[in-house]
Amino acid sequence: MHVLIIGAGGFIGRHLAGRLVAEGVRVTAAGRAPERLERLIPGAAALRCDLTQDDIGDWRRRLIGVDAVVNCAGLFGDTRGYADVHERGPAALFDACRATGVGHVVQISALGADARAASAYHRSKAAADDHLAAIDPAGSVMGWTVLRPSLVIGRGGRSSALFAALAALPVMPRLAQAGGLVQPIHVDDLVEVVIRLLRAPLPLAKRLDVVGPHAMTTDALTACFRQWLGLLPAWGFTVPQLVLAAVARIGIGPVTREGMAMLAAGNAAASAPMVLATGHLPAPLHQALARHPAIDADLRQARLVPVAPVLRLMLALVWLAGGIVPLVFTPQATSAAWLARVGLTDMPATAVLWAGSMADIAIGLALLVRSRGAALAGIVLMTAYTLILTRIAPELWTDPFGALVKNAAVLGLSLAVYALETRHG
Structure with a gap:
């Protein structure tokens, strides 16, 4: 199987590419800096692409001999780029996949992606999801899967950076009404879901919410990271809404206004459909984190984020x-x-x-x-x-x-x- 990964230099893309290469799968990593991708993902081929510019003709030439495509490309916080990177670019890619006979397309979307969502990020993701589903509704010619993960946790992820930074503070900040329920999934489990779907028999036409087994508050998530970092429980305080809004406006570390709004809206869903479709039950967050024990560098990094x-x-x-x-x-x-x-x-x-x-x-x-x-x-x-x-x-x-x-x-x-x-x- 030859798998082309768009956005292979990102958090999810790198984890997926590394796992596939380790299992002997032929991988081509696509991004705007192929030389960088060759260094970051040993064993993978690399090619240059740019979702903001490439059209269906550009993609058709690249897709010759490709069996499956995984689109991991995404922006967060740069609303001006959403239309190209999340909508028009993926639409051209998906059309080219259908035209060249690619067997399976996996679109990494986001939990909450909907045309009526309050977040521009979610609306742009939903536009690409809908376009893919409309190309072949039954997946009889080109199998497709839209994966909508909740917070994806793991080294290198923005969510992990944010909550590890909160956890490493001398006192535990509680996000008050800014944090709804979240249902984090570790990137290892997300990658496992993708690989199982790539190997599943066709036809396949599904939209799946990809979440961990348990919903939790943002405060519980922060406490989980504090335990992972090896820190003792700490006294907590409730952060006023005005302070959260000011921090998000300044953009300290990974904190953004859009991210805080998405946390406030909540990010949870039923995991049973995903488990039924793939046969994979993601690990609870504390167990998933324990698979990759924290080291001194993790604690230093967490403390440096706000500094x-x-x-x-x-x-x-x-x-x-x-x-x-x-x-x-x-x-x-x-x-x-x-x-x-x-x-x-x-x-x-x-x-x-x-x-x-x-x-x-x-x-x-x-x-x-x-x-x-x-x-x-x-x-x-x-x-x-x-x-x-x-x-x-x-x-x-x-x-x-x-x-x-x-x-x-x-x-x-x-x-x-x-x-x-x-x-x-």
């Missing part, structure tokens, strides 16, 4: 102050005296002052808008500043206010921010 944006903000303020203060608040004579020590006077001195200040401000602004590489540029510039000042004014190392010693702290903060922003190239 990372604060570190970036603090570093940005340092750079903005470094650029604005010399131009606005420092006496011109003071700046001129310092520049004269390196042989710069008059117009050259003014030019260097403005160039340095503008560079500092640019790095500060780049950090605020989360430009990749901003922290690295700051490391280079701060190192240069430190070397120059050490050369012309070594006495600053013994300054009682730590004029140069503080540069070491800024460099350390810059290294931390750079490490947190690094992604697979």
